[in-house]
Amino acid sequence: MQIDLSIDTDVIRRRLTNFIKEKMAQAGFSRAVVGLSGGLDSALSCALAVEALGRENVLAVRMPYRTSNPDSLAHAGLLIEQLRMPNKVIEITDMVEPLFALDPQITKLRKGNIMARERMIVLYDQSEVFKGLVVGTGNKTEILLGYSTQFGDSASALNPIGDLYKTQVRQLSRALNIPAPILHKPPSADLWNGQTDEGELGFTYEEVDRLLYLLVDRRYSRAECVEAGFGSDFVDMVVKRIKWSQFKRQLPPVAKLDDRPDGYDFLGERNWGV
Numbered sequence: 001m002q003i004d005l006s007i008d009t010d011v012i013r014r015r016l017t018n019f020i021k022e023k024m025a026q027a028g029f030s031r032a033v034v035g036l037s038g039g040l041d042s043a044l045s046c047a048l049a050v051e052a053l054g055r056e057n058v059l060a061v062r063m064p065y066r067t068s069n070p071d072s073l074a075h076a077g078l079l080i081e082q083l084r085m086p087n088k089v090i091e092i093t094d095m096v097e098p099l100f101a102l103d104p105q106i107t108k109l110r111k112g113n114i115m116a117r118e119r120m121i122v123l124y125d126q127s128e129v130f131k132g133l134v135v136g137t138g139n140k141t142e143i144l145l146g147y148s149t150q151f152g153d154s155a156s157a158l159n160p161i162g163d164l165y166k167t168q169v170r171q172l173s174r175a176l177n178i179p180a181p182i183l184h185k186p187p188s189a190d191l192w193n194g195q196t197d198e199g200e201l202g203f204t205y206e207e208v209d210r211l212l213y214l215l216v217d218r219r220y221s222r223a224e225c226v227e228a229g230f231g232s233d234f235v236d237m238v239v240k241r242i243k244w245s246q247f248k249r250q251l252p253p254v255a256k257l258d259d260r261p262d263g264y265d266f267l268g269e270r271n272w273g274v
Contacts, residue, residue, distance in 0.1 A: 035120075042076075135158060
């Protein structure tokens, strides 16, 4: 079955830069902070923010750990040089290793989660210094699969690329002239040596994006996805991941003390004369 995930990059580019401008203005801000990892997603979010707000209003922060791939720092530097924007390098090694040392049995997964959350602590601290909102860098594929750290890389004040599948991120990144080394490198969170997204997930982004499009955007049933050519085990695994990670896509539930419906009460729509 032919599944077309191509986008009109000119239209989407305008829509996303307008989104950034509008959400910033609504919050009373005009500046942004982006964690620049050297990967494609953060590069695209950063480039969109610069286009929307101006290079002088976007701070790129690189946050290596001592075992981070040196290419990650260098690739992020290519984008910084191209966009000529304010930037900082803040190493997180001394911040996270005391916590690692508390448990000799600590796993790579726990270390990765700690590093992701420490980086977000740094970004939110820098957002106060720079007086800008933290711009998110998670794509739709990661969000649907729960492939992120809650209150780590999934945290942000706004996310311009969260409705783009990974393959669409690549399309738009080409249109924005993201440097070739970033475009062509294997996707990786660079949490440990040799780690890649697709190696950890067990499938390619291209393959899962096609299935997610049918499941989520087209509302196909399991049987219809299998009929479209996807293996039943693969469909079941992806559906299970989507269901399991639903809690990551929601604000924490708040227990209500009366019969009001669940959710938050103040949505900014009331006219209180102030």
